[in-house]
Amino acid sequence: MVSFDDKLKAFSIELFKINAVKFGEFKTKVGLMTPVYCDLRIIVSYPKLMERLADLLIEYFGTFKDIDIICGVPYTALPIATAVSIKSSIPMVMRRKEAKDYGTKKLIEGVYNEGDKCLIIEDVVTSGSSILETVKDLTDLGIKCNETIVLLNREQGGAKILENNGIVMHALLTLTKLMEFLREDKCINDKTVEQVRDYIASTQVDPSILLKTPSEDRLTLSFLTRTNLAKNPVAAELFQIMATKQTNLCVAADLTISTDILNLAEQVGPYICVFKTHIDIIEDFHPNLLKPLQEIAERHNFILFEDRKFADIGKTVELQYSKGIYQVSSWAKLVTAHSITGKGVLDAIKESVGLEKRGVFLLAETSAAGSLINENYTEATLTLAEQYPELIAGIVCQSPLFLQTPGLIQLTPGVQLEAKSDNLGQQYNSPESVILEKGADVAVVGRGITKSAKPEIAAEKYKNLLWAAYSKRLQK
Numbered sequence: 198m199v200s201f202d203d204k205l206k207a208f209s210i211e212l213f214k215i216n217a218v219k220f221g222e223f224k225t226k227v228g229l230m231t232p233v234y235c236d237l238r239i240i241v242s243y244p245k246l247m248e249r250l251a252d253l254l255i256e257y258f259g260t261f262k263d264i265d266i267i268c269g270v271p272y273t274a275l276p277i278a279t280a281v282s283i284k285s286s287i288p289m290v291m292r293r294k295e296a297k298d299y300g301t302k303k304l305i306e307g308v309y310n311e312g313d314k315c316l317i318i319e320d321v322v323t324s325g326s327s328i329l330e331t332v333k334d335l336t337d338l339g340i341k342c343n344e345t346i347v348l349l350n351r352e353q354g355g356a357k358i359l360e361n362n363g364i365v366m367h368a369l370l371t372l373t374k375l376m377e378f379l380r381e382d383k384c385i386n387d388k389t390v391e392q393v394r395d396y397i398a399s400t401q402v403d404p405s406i407l408l409k410t411p412s413e414d415r416l417t418l419s420f421l422t423r424t425n426l427a428k429n430p431v432a433a434e435l436f437q438i439m440a441t442k443q444t445n446l447c448v449a450a451d452l453t454i455s456t457d458i459l460n461l462a463e464q465v466g467p468y469i470c471v472f473k474t475h476i477d478i479i480e481d482f483h484p485n486l487l488k489p490l491q492e493i494a495e496r497h498n499f500i501l502f503e504d505r506k507f508a509d510i511g512k513t514v515e516l517q518y519s520k521g522i523y524q525v526s527s528w529a530k531l532v533t534a535h536s537i538t539g540k541g542v543l544d545a546i547k548e549s550v551g552l553e554k555r556g557v558f559l560l561a562e563t564s565a566a567g568s569l570i571n572e573n574y575t576e577a578t579l580t581l582a583e584q585y586p587e588l589i590a591g592i593v594c595q596s597p598l599f600l601q602t603p604g605l606i607q608l609t610p611g612v613q614l615e616a617k618s619d620n621l622g623q624q625y626n627s628p629e630s631v632i633l634e635k636g637a638d639v640a641v642v643g644r645g646i647t648k649s650a651k652p653e654i655a656a657e658k659y660k661n662l663l664w665a666a667y668s669k670r671l672q673k
């Protein structure tokens with residue numbers, strides 16, 4: 198008789214053969230490098246393999262006697278849960294990621310009763326946050342979720358995080374076990390195994406981060422937790438950079454000579470998460486500036502942000518964003534826009550040619566004294582932002598707005614230690630006050646750094662002050 202381990206090994210090798218598990222150098226959706234990539238969505242194209250997976254999950258889990266329903270974590274695990282449901286005859290419910298905006302607005306489809314015990318099915322677990330999101334929607338309806346069965350545990354801390362939230366994880370495979378099977382079969386070599394092992398050790402997720410539920414006020418959630426709540430991909434990348442580099446400092450590189458811009462990027466690169474430009478103030482601008490600037494951004498892991506403040510009719514914004522000498526859409530992952538002309542600006546940025554991953558910060562308030570923006574305008578700007586969840590990375594503002602939308606980022610300019618204002622209406626707050634009182638996630642510092650004799654030392658100082666204030670905010 199074939200042992201369970203032998204069946205699991207044969208299944209693992211099949212996964213490798215269909216490229217559901219790959220080894221090499223891959224970029225994750227938040228821009229980090231990983232030596233192993235698992236894409237289990239592909240199993241839907243291999244019905245026999247899907248059937249084997251369902252059989253293995255059922256055999257591994259053992260008795261279903263205490264389970265009333267099963268639920269797959271959307272989307273990859275939905276077909277897996279369907280196969281398990283058919284084979285085990287345990288009814289399934291289905292979770293929507295977003296409530297429909299018509300009809301019943303139900304988040305959980307299917308038949309269930311309050312008090313039902315639900316087994317959660319997932320394909321791959323890293324931090325466990327997707328499982329927790331599904332569990333939250335189920336428990337809100339009175340369904341009990343204490344166990345999950347998953348195909349692959351990436352061993353990056355997810356099991357502990359789930360345990361902290363009262364969920365026991367049963368994993369068919371760990372990354373270690375999978376690599377063992379593949380090495381035995383000579384699909385991968387010792388060096389690959391070493392690389393993945395080092396990667397696992399260096400990318401452990403902090404188990405304390407997901408103790409709080411994602412619906413909490415954004416000011417109480419860590420940037421790492423908020424990575425999973427961001428709907429815009431650049432916002433997710435930015436949260437990840439902030440958490441990894443421990444910086445929420447954006448430098449405003451308002452310099453007018455190309456070499457000064459490049460020198461500044463190099464000097465402050467290690468301390469910032471965002472490099473904000475006004476590209477049209479550069480006197481000697483030539484498109485040749487952009488490649489080295491992007492190279493520095495890549496090397497120091499920060500995001501290029503053109504503070505263009507688009508405000509024209511859609512057609513003109515389309516041209517300003519993607520044409521002309523600056524070709525902003527080809528290099529700036531983030532841009533700013535005014536909401537004054539309404540939807541057209543956002544439709545233009547969304548539809549234009551350029552980088553695939555792009556995000557917009559909408560300006561809802563300004564740091565300028567005597568600004569004509571009023572409360573109604575700010576409110577209307579937030580309503581407009583809600584209509585473009587996948588495009589809007591965040592809001593530029595001066596007060597703690599959108600507290601219940603933790604996937605959005607608050608960017609606050611007007612930060613300096615030395616001055617309270619300049620002679621043209623700019624108003625400054627201290628790093629501590631913008632984070633703790635004004636609700637900023639990312640603080641923009643321009644002249645406080647660029648006018649300093651040693652910008653790298655000033656940047657390090659602002660970085661430390663801003664991060665300390667953010668850490669204090671989390672402990673409140």
Ligand SMILES: O=c1ccn([C@@H]2O[C@H](COP(=O)(O)O)[C@@H](O)[C@H]2O)c(=O)[nH]1
Pocket residue numbers: 449451475504562563564565593610611612613623641642643644645
């Ligand atoms: O309300 C706003 C929106 C944008 N800014 C920009 O931030 C920097 C601030 O530079 P400092 O030298 O720190 O004053 C600058 O690029 C502005 O265009 C802002 O100040 N206020």
